[in-house]
Amino acid sequence: MTDTLPAGSVIGILGGGQLGRMLSVAAARLGYRTHIYEPMANPPAADVAHAVTTAPYEDLAALEAFAKSVAIVTYEFENIPTSALDALEAHCPIHPNRRALSISQDRLIEKSFLRDLGLMTAPYAAVDDAADLAEAVEEIGTPSILKTRRLGYDGKGQERLKSPDDAEAALAAMKDAPAILEGFVEFSHEVSVIAARSLTGEVAAFDPGENVHVGGILSTTTVPARLTEAQRTDAVLLAAKILNALKYVGVMGVELFVTKKGLIVNEIAPRVHNSGHWTQNGCAVDQFEQHIRAIAGWPLGDGSRHSDVVMENLIGDDIARIPAIAREKHTAIHLYGKAEARAGRKMGHVNRVTPR
Amino acid sequence: MTDTLPAGSVIGILGGGQLGRMLSVAAARLGYRTHIYEPMANPPAADVAHAVTTAPYEDLAALEAFAKSVAIVTYEFENIPTSALDALEAHCPIHPNRRALSISQDRLIEKSFLRDLGLMTAPYAAVDDAADLAEAVEEIGTPSILKTRRLGYDGKGQERLKSPDDAEAALAAMKDAPAILEGFVEFSHEVSVIAARSLTGEVAAFDPGENVHVGGILSTTTVPARLTEAQRTDAVLLAAKILNALKYVGVMGVELFVTKKGLIVNEIAPRVHNSGHWTQNGCAVDQFEQHIRAIAGWPLGDGSRHSDVVMENLIGDDIARIPAIAREKHTAIHLYGKAEARAGRKMGHVNRVTPR
Known part of the structure; x- marks a missing residue:
């Protein structure tokens, strides 16, 4: 444990939801303090944290002050803007690393990373416009699911295509965001x-x-x-x-x-x-x-x-x-x-x- | 659960040591917030509490503000001054109750309470001066232990009498505090x-x-x-x-x-x-x-x-x-x-x- 963070160090956590809350309790149990960074006031993690910053991810001055007050930064969610990460990383390490973040922030990049590792994924195709979608439906078939490449969670930003007839409405629901069509996987x-x-x-x-x-x-x-x-x-x-x-x-x-x-x-x-x-x-x-x-x-x-x-x-x-x-x-x-x-x-x- | 404290209520905890710290985490797990009252700065419980007041137990204004900010008060240690309890109880309930506190704050009262319940305790006698101690040693014998009636913990405020010859030194160590001589109990x-x-x-x-x-x-x-x-x-x-x-x-x-x-x-x-x-x-x-x-x-x-x-x-x-x-x-x-x-x-x- 030569590179161990010294006892009493402050761990910065981006995001003050329930995951940040439970991370904060775990950090305390190992003798650390936490500083929560969260745009919304009074987040769940604030009840069990040493310090809390309430500021948006666009506030680079707040991010810098936060980064200077902590030894390392981690996060409870993956949709952190790149500019925020740049501001933080100038001052302290971020774990998990940015490659993991950038891959998981984009369903298309994620799938291609997994395929490159030799792992199986659902069939997929990038969909930026109606022509892409028509081609993707041709290739992958229906039922399939159109998803935004970024910022989806808990089923949000997803539209199911029961037949090719659903394509137009599904694409409209993406509101011009880059998307990915995923084939249906028969799983038990x-x-x-x-x-x-x-x-x-x-x-x-x-x-x-x-x-x-x-x-x-x-x-x-x-x-x-x-x-x-x-x-x-x-x-x-x-x-x-x-x-x-x-x-x-x-x-x-x-x-x-x-x-x-x-x-x-x-x-x-x-x-x-x-x-x-x-x-x-x-x-x-x-x-x-x-x-x-x-x-x-x-x-x-x-x-x-x-x-x-x-x-x-x-x-x-x-x-x-x-x-x-x-x-x-x-x-x-x-x-x-x-x-x-x-x-x-x-x-x-x-x-x-x-x-x- | 009709008299249940509403979710989000603030529980006041007197004492910010490790017990207060672990109580605070448990309170959060049940959906409550905690406010720690502790004379020493940066106590262990502060790392996982919603709010912290740093003030002595003699600061009645601080106690009053604390009591007004919480729904109920509890504590992590028993040696809370009576005046502090008076100040708090004017504004909100204290659990466990003051009778439990007053009994556990005084070894003599505690022993007599337990005996009155029909429970067995070590033989004991009150010791306020050398005459009392001589009489107590006569009655209880040695080995025995002279303890302050109040404010002892983790073996502090205790003197062992291996023989009656140790009585004078043991009494001096009590520094005129009311004491109790406890007989030695042979236990496995x-x-x-x-x-x-x-x-x-x-x-x-x-x-x-x-x-x-x-x-x-x-x-x-x-x-x-x-x-x-x-x-x-x-x-x-x-x-x-x-x-x-x-x-x-x-x-x-x-x-x-x-x-x-x-x-x-x-x-x-x-x-x-x-x-x-x-x-x-x-x-x-x-x-x-x-x-x-x-x-x-x-x-x-x-x-x-x-x-x-x-x-x-x-x-x-x-x-x-x-x-x-x-x-x-x-x-x-x-x-x-x-x-x-x-x-x-x-x-x-x-x-x-x-x-x-």
């Missing part, structure tokens, strides 16, 4: 691997979890996932290949479709991931601590799973179920301190634990 | 029960832990403790009796000596307790969350133990062992963010977990 279920790579190149992965989405938003993650031993090994090796190729430092979420042809990479997220929340109550070291360990130069922690866990997201009005959930056995509650329960808003999650 | 080991009582009078206890002290400071807690089923039941019932007698709300630590004659109460602490830190990695709901649940009007959580755990305190220079501990399997690290590793100072703890 989705799993994800939460993997980490340390400053010294050590790689570790948590047991893959099985994800169920409802309305484009993650609903539950279950460990163990339904996978053969061979699939489990494939999933972990594939994640390691991605991390090593990027000389990645930190935790990454890798979403995979389980198909008859093998594991197909859906997308990668260069950060802690909702499908890794189960680790908080299933392992001695959770994904948030693993991320802090990686970026702070610690050895990776023991993420072996001591229990079976079902993680359930509490979305919007689900929060009203808390009084009943609070009486459940073997259930750990994690709320995010958000004032207003809007539809589709992640308000918290619960981990239901069964010792193995 | 010490256990503690971390128990909780809710606003509605529901009581729950974690599995008793077995404690080993070194130099008067807790070194390790091991669960399961060496106890027969009957002793385990006795320990939990005894703790429940204390909580109910005090109409207590919150978590209490009850230290017990295991002797041939049965369980003898050593002392009670009206707060979360170092010997309950194992619950963080051994249960779905830990002692910190249990305390917040109790004082916030939630039902008590499921504190059943899913794993065997050995908690080890990291004291003073023990912190230098972190690089080695960080590589251990099945080990969860909890550091307190204290800058300076002074001898006898609790810097953190680790929980070594073995699934049952």
